Amino acid sequence: MRAVTYELIANDSSSRARLGRVHTPHGVFDTPAFMPVGTQGTLKGILPDQIAATGSQCILANTYHLMLRPGEKVVAELGDLHRFMAWPGPILTDSGGFQVFSLADLNKITDDGVTFRSHIDGSVVHLTPARSMQVQNDLGADIIMAFDECPPSLAPVEYQVTAVERTLRWARLCIEAHARPAEQALFGIVQGGTHQELRERCAAELIDMDFPGYAIGGLAVGEGFDAMKAVLGFVTPLLPVDRPRYLMGVGYPRDLVAAVRAGVDMFDCVLPTRNGRNAYAFTASGAIRLRNAKYQRDSGPIEEGCDCYACRHFTRGAIRHYFFASEMLGPVLVSVHNVRFYQRFMADIRRAIAGGVFEQFYRSDPRCSLGPSEEGSEVRVQGSEKAPPFPPEP
Amino acid sequence: MRAVTYELIANDSSSRARLGRVHTPHGVFDTPAFMPVGTQGTLKGILPDQIAATGSQCILANTYHLMLRPGEKVVAELGDLHRFMAWPGPILTDSGGFQVFSLADLNKITDDGVTFRSHIDGSVVHLTPARSMQVQNDLGADIIMAFDECPPSLAPVEYQVTAVERTLRWARLCIEAHARPAEQALFGIVQGGTHQELRERCAAELIDMDFPGYAIGGLAVGEGFDAMKAVLGFVTPLLPVDRPRYLMGVGYPRDLVAAVRAGVDMFDCVLPTRNGRNAYAFTASGAIRLRNAKYQRDSGPIEEGCDCYACRHFTRGAIRHYFFASEMLGPVLVSVHNVRFYQRFMADIRRAIAGGVFEQFYRSDPRCSLGPSEEGSEVRVQGSEKAPPFPPEP
Numbered sequence: 001m002r003a004v005t006y007e008l009i010a011n012d013s014s015s016r017a018r019l020g021r022v023h024t025p026h027g028v029f030d031t032p033a034f035m036p037v038g039t040q041g042t043l044k045g046i047l048p049d050q051i052a053a054t055g056s057q058c059i060l061a062n063t064y065h066l067m068l069r070p071g072e073k074v075v076a077e078l079g080d081l082h083r084f085m086a087w088p089g090p091i092l093t094d095s096g097g098f099q100v101f102s103l104a105d106l107n108k109i110t111d112d113g114v115t116f117r118s119h120i121d122g123s124v125v126h127l128t129p130a131r132s133m134q135v136q137n138d139l140g141a142d143i144i145m146a147f148d149e150c151p152p153s154l155a156p157v158e159y160q161v162t163a164v165e166r167t168l169r170w171a172r173l174c175i176e177a178h179a180r181p182a183e184q185a186l187f188g189i190v191q192g193g194t195h196q197e198l199r200e201r202c203a204a205e206l207i208d209m210d211f212p213g214y215a216i217g218g219l220a221v222g223e224g225f226d227a228m229k230a231v232l233g234f235v236t237p238l239l240p241v242d243r244p245r246y247l248m249g250v251g252y253p254r255d256l257v258a259a260v261r262a263g264v265d266m267f268d269c270v271l272p273t274r275n276g277r278n279a280y281a282f283t284a285s286g287a288i289r290l291r292n293a294k295y296q297r298d299s300g301p302i303e304e305g306c307d308c309y310a311c312r313h314f315t316r317g318a319i320r321h322y323f324f325a326s327e328m329l330g331p332v333l334v335s336v337h338n339v340r341f342y343q344r345f346m347a348d349i350r351r352a353i354a355g356g357v358f359e360q361f362y363r364s365d366p367r368c369s370l371g372p373s374e375e376g377s378e379v380r381v382q383g384s385e386k387a388p389p390f391p392p393e394p
Numbered sequence: 395m396r397a398v399t400y401e402l403i404a405n406d407s408s409s410r411a412r413l414g415r416v417h418t419p420h421g422v423f424d425t426p427a428f429m430p431v432g433t434q435g436t437l438k439g440i441l442p443d444q445i446a447a448t449g450s451q452c453i454l455a456n457t458y459h460l461m462l463r464p465g466e467k468v469v470a471e472l473g474d475l476h477r478f479m480a481w482p483g484p485i486l487t488d489s490g491g492f493q494v495f496s497l498a499d500l501n502k503i504t505d506d507g508v509t510f511r512s513h514i515d516g517s518v519v520h521l522t523p524a525r526s527m528q529v530q531n532d533l534g535a536d537i538i539m540a541f542d543e544c545p546p547s548l549a550p551v552e553y554q555v556t557a558v559e560r561t562l563r564w565a566r567l568c569i570e571a572h573a574r575p576a577e578q579a580l581f582g583i584v585q586g587g588t589h590q591e592l593r594e595r596c597a598a599e600l601i602d603m604d605f606p607g608y609a610i611g612g613l614a615v616g617e618g619f620d621a622m623k624a625v626l627g628f629v630t631p632l633l634p635v636d637r638p639r640y641l642m643g644v645g646y647p648r649d650l651v652a653a654v655r656a657g658v659d660m661f662d663c664v665l666p667t668r669n670g671r672n673a674y675a676f677t678a679s680g681a682i683r684l685r686n687a688k689y690q691r692d693s694g695p696i697e698e699g700c701d702c703y704a705c706r707h708f709t710r711g712a713i714r715h716y717f718f719a720s721e722m723l724g725p726v727l728v729s730v731h732n733v734r735f736y737q738r739f740m741a742d743i744r745r746a747i748a749g750g751v752f753e754q755f756y757r758s759d760p761r762c763s764l765g766p767s768e769e770g771s772e773v774r775v776q777g778s779e780k781a782p783p784f785p786p787e788p
Contacts, residue, residue, distance in 0.1 A: 041715065045439070045722035048707060070690065070715040077691045078711040086707035296464065297471045313442060313480035317472040321435065321464040328439035328722050 002212045004143055004185030006031075006244045006265070014359040016236060016263035019350055022058070022244050024090040024142035025183055026082060029057035031244065031265035032353075034256065034346045035092060036273060036339050040065045041075070041085050044273055045332040046339070048086045050309060054336060055343035058090035058142075060268045063135055064099030068118050068125070072138035080140035092143040092268070094248070095132045095174075095189075098150055098217075109149070111166060129173035133186075137179045145215060146174040148189040153223035160193040163218075164202045167191045171206060187213040187246060194227050196234050203238040214239050215246040216264070220255070225371065229258050236263035253282070253345055253370040257362055260349055272342050276335030279323045282342070284366050287373050290334060295320045302333075308340035309333075396606045398537055398579030400425075400638045400659070408753040410630060410657035413744055416452070416638050418484040418536035419577055420476060423451035425638065425659035426747075428650065428740045429486060430667060430733050434459045435469070435479050438667055439726040440733070442480045444703060448730060449737035452484035452536075454662045457529055458493030462512050462519070466532035474534030486537040486662070488642070489526045489568075489583075492544055492611075503543070505560060523567035527580075531573045539609060540568040542583040547617035554587040557612075558596045561585045565600060581607040581640060588621050590628050597632040608633050609640040610658070614649070619765065623652050630657035647676070647739055647764040651756055654743055666736050670729030673717045676736070678760050681767050684728060689714045696727075702734035703727075 003025055010019040020031045036043055036051065039062045043051055051059065061081060066072060075084050081091055097114070100106060104116035104125075113128030129147040136144035147170050149163040171188050178186050188211035192198030206214065216235055219228045232247070239245050246266035247259045256267050272282065279290040283303040288295075290302070301311035302319065310319070310333035322330030345367050352361035362368050397419055404413040414425045430437055430445065433456045437445055445453065455475060460466060469478050475485055491508070494500060498510035498519075507522030523541040530538035541564050543557040565582050572580050582605035586592030600608065610629055613622045626641070633639050640660035641653045650661050666676065673684040677697040682689075684696070695705035696713065704713070704727035716724030739761050746755035756762050 040719045040721055041712065042721050042723045045726070047444070047703065047723070047726070049703075050441070065719075069719055070711070074691055074711060074715070078693045078709045083693075083709065084712045084715075086712075297468055299472045299477075309441065309443075315472050315477065317464070317468060318435065318478045318480075321468070321478075325434045325459075325463055327434055327436050328726070329436045329441070332439065332441070332722070 001182065002185060003181065003183050004212050004244070006213070006242055008241065010353060012261075012353050012358045013356065015261040015362075017260050017349075017353050017358050018263060018265070019353040020244070020265060022090070022265070024058075024185070026091070026142050027057070027089045029090050030350055032256070032260045032346055032349055033058060033266050034342045035060045035266065035268040036342070037062070037268055037270045038085060038087075039270075040069070041081070043339075044277065044335065045328060046273075046335055050336055051087070051339070052089075053309060054340040055347060056339060058092060058266075059085075059087055060092045060094065061085065061139070061141065062099060063093045063096035063132065063139065064103065066093075066139060067096060067135045068120050072135045076138040076140065082140065090143070091141040093136050093139050093141040093145065095145040095147040096127055096135065097132070097147050098249075100127055101150060111169065113147070113170075129170040130177040133174050133177035133179070137184065140180075140184070142184060143213065144178075144184050144186050146171045146186060146188050146211075148191055148217055150191065150218050150221065151193065153193065153218075153221045153227075155193065157193070157195060157198075160191075160195055160198055163193075164191050164198050167202060168205050171209060171211075175209060185212040187211055187215050187244075189215040189217040189248070190235055190239075191218045193218055194223055194231055199231065199235050200238060203235060207238070207240060211243070213244040213246060215248050217248050219247065220250045225255065225258075228255065229262065232259055232262035232264065239263075252372060253342070253367045255371070256342075256345070257349060257368045261358075261362060272338030273335045276338040277331040279320075279330065279334060280338075281334050282338050282370070284370075286370065290316060290320050290330075291323050292320075302337045303341070306337065306340065307344075308337045310337040395576065396579060397575065397577050398606050398638070400607070400636055402635065404748060406747050406752045407750065409655045409756075411654050411743075411747050411752050412657060412659070413747040414638070414659060416484070416659070418452075418579070420485070420536050421451070421483045423484050424744055426650070426654045426740055426743055427452060427660050428736045429454045429660065429662040430736070431456070431662055431664045432479060432481075433664075434463070435475070437733075438671065438729065439722060440667075440729055444730055445481070445733070446483075447703060448734040449741060450733060452486060452660075453479070453481055454486045454488065455479065455533070455535065456493060457487045457490035457526065457533065458497070460487075460533060461490060461529045462514050466529045470532040470534065476534065484537070485535040487530050487533050487535040487539065489539040489541040490521055490529065491526070491541050492643075494521055495544060505563065507541070507564075523564040524571040527568050527571035527573070531578065534574075534578070536578060537607065538572075538578050538580050540565045540580060540582050540605075542585055542611055544585065544612050544615065545587065547587065547612075547615045547621075549587065551587075551589060551592075554585075554589055554592055557587075558585050558592050561596060562599050565603060565605075569603060579606040581605055581609050581638075583609040583611040583642070584629055584633075585612045587612055588617055588625055593625065593629050594632060597629060601632070601634060605637070607638040607640060609642050611642050613641065614644045619649065619652075622649065623656065626653055626656035626658065633657075646766060647736075647761045649765070650739070651743060651762045655752075655756060666732030667729045670732040671725040673714075673724065673728060674732075675728050676732050676764070678764075680764065684710060684714050684724075685717050686714075696731045697735070700731065700734065701738075702731045704731040
């Protein structure tokens with residue numbers, strides 16, 4: 001018996017989009033699914049009841065941050081990550097690798113693993129496939145991720161080859177080290193940059209290892225929207241139809257819906273919460289910045305017709321004031337709105353697939369074209385709530 | 395018809411404690427009542443649903459802060475303070491005077507009012523009784539306060555006399571300037587320091603002016619617990635039994651229950667929220683500091699048996715982690731707990747009065763002796779969430 005299983009409900013007739021459900025030891029979530037990111041064991045500023053009220057069913061936490069502080073043993077002694085975060089539903093943890101590559105002061109990558117200095121106290125830490133598994137076993141999430149190497153998009157092909165080889169070798173070591181396969185599902189991660197041959201090789205070998213789910217890594221790291229779509233176009237058909245497919249660290253609404261169209265089931269991204277803390281709110285007609293002077297006396301909600309807690313109770317004018325007065329409620333309210341915006345979008349995507357009108361939805365719903373805008377411009381970024389993005393393309 | 399009326403339900407047989415209800419245009423609150431402080435138009439970090447879940451029925455906001463930012467006209471255009479704070483229940487605003495005296499760069503006090511520099515942008519602002527009324531009329535709280543002068547406890551008696559004279563003259567000017575008496579109840583404030591004769595004179599003249607409620611000001615400004623009790627002992631019997639009595643800026647649980655015993659009905663204080671933000675949690679056995687190392691692996695709630703959101707969902711260990719990781723949820727959760735602690739204490743006080751066992755409650759409940767402690771030591775302070783306290787007694 002697998003810890004996590006995928007139930008396929010419907011295939012879209014005009015694309016590879018699919019409707020499903022993922023069953024985990026802590027409950028079920030509907031796919032395509034968006035998972036908000038609770039880096040340090042909390043969605044910043046949002047109580048679990050409010051997270052649930054946004055329609056979020058599965059949330060993500062970052063292994064790198066939690067292993068450094070408070071330490072995975074502390075979390076385990078307090079009763080596992082579900083108890084720690086007061087989130088009784090499904091949780092996914094990443095492997096820690098991405099943050100090591102992007103956030104830590106990286107000393108060395110070898111075929112064994114990586115050595116780095118903690119961003120908290122400068123101490124030297126060694127992270128290997130076995131250590132990542134041990135930490136994730138102690139944290140106790142329902143879905144855990146293989147320790148992989150994710151090179152920047154501009155890395156030369158030779159480095160992409162090395163990274164795929166390491167990713168495959170480490171995937172085998174992760175399977176060996178994973179101590180709780182009946183309670184936690186370990187997902188493999190397909191790497192290979194934008195190179196079709198590399199991606200195919202990586203996917204084929206991972207599928208031989210029979211993971212209960214597959215992630216597509218190494219996207220949303222600067223390659224651009226069209227390159228991402230191209231990679232998804234040849235990667236998702238390689239993946240088994242009876243396992244969930246997870247595109248890591250993506251992204252804007254237009255990225256999510258394009259990936260759904262290519263057959264992806266699961267997403268995570270820091271955008272709704274990080275943009276929320278910076279007063280950027282998602283709306284169907286584009287991002288708005290609530291610090292803007294024009295909202296000072298605006299008695300409307302963040303987004304007309306939105307059913308989130310912030311929009312049902314607070315005016316744009318009050319929220320703007322909270323940002324200027326450094327009140328926590330500013331970041332809290334816009335984060336709540338943004339997560340609800342994302343979850344309503346995902347629910348509408350699922351409804352469109354169920355109703356056989358996904359292609360129509362994709363072509364007509366204005367949210368499907370929301371990407372980085374001038375007003376709301378933030379680079380897309382994988383990973384955790386504090387990780388700096390990879391350098392943008394030159 | 396008065397905007398606000400007091401309904402007396404029961405008098406305690408062994409003390410001057412009384413059980414009642416205050417009726418306002420935005421609903422009823424039970425007394426003795428504790429009002430948490432939402433200085434800048436929000437209880438820091440706490441959404442209105444969570445405030446209501448603590449049992450809070452009436453909340454306070456600070457005129458000084460709101461007139462400077464976002465400005466009372468902005469609040470009025472957004473639909474008044476209830477809409478602004480998303481708090482449909484009763485609200486009380488102070489006059490702004492206390493913050494001017496304690497927080498602003500004070501230039502001049504004359505018989506007309508005070509001139510000061512804004513702590514936000516340094517601009518020169520003039521605050522008078524008429525201006526305080528206009529601002530409070532625009533904000534639209536259910537209970538508004540007369541503009542008074544509150545001298546430090548160490549001020550010489552001559553200055554206390556001047557302050558009482560100004561307070562009385564300003565009280566008359568406030569009544570004249572108050573433009574919405576049918577919708578907002580203006581409370582008078584009894585000053586006079588620790589001088590019985592001055593307090594009696596001030597109370598008598600204010601009662602002649604027939605306010606719908608009376609506050610006792612100039613306490614919790616450094617005079618000490620025994621002096622406070624002594625002043626309450628001779629002031630509350632002077633006040634009309636059919637009007638609510640409000641002790642401003644007080645305090646620790648022991649202060650509240652002692653004042654209830656002297657016949658006070660209403661309280662406000664920043665302690666539960668400010669201490670909460672600093673990781674100090676109130677418990678029946680004393681204050682605890684959740685940053686303490688001993689809580690790192692503590693899987694219990696902040697306080698055993700507490701029914702607040704934080705205690706029902708989170709461990710001490712997780713909350714401690716949130717403080718060290720600078721996560722908003724640390725301050726949020728301990729603030730929620732502390733406000734709930736206060737409200738449960740008030741509910742138990744009311745129940746004890748209703749059941750005729752208040753004196754027994756006062757003598758046996760451990761919360762009735764909770765004052766400033768070594769672990770949780772913070773000076774008592776009136777006013778707003780950011781005001782520095784008056785200098786402590788030498």
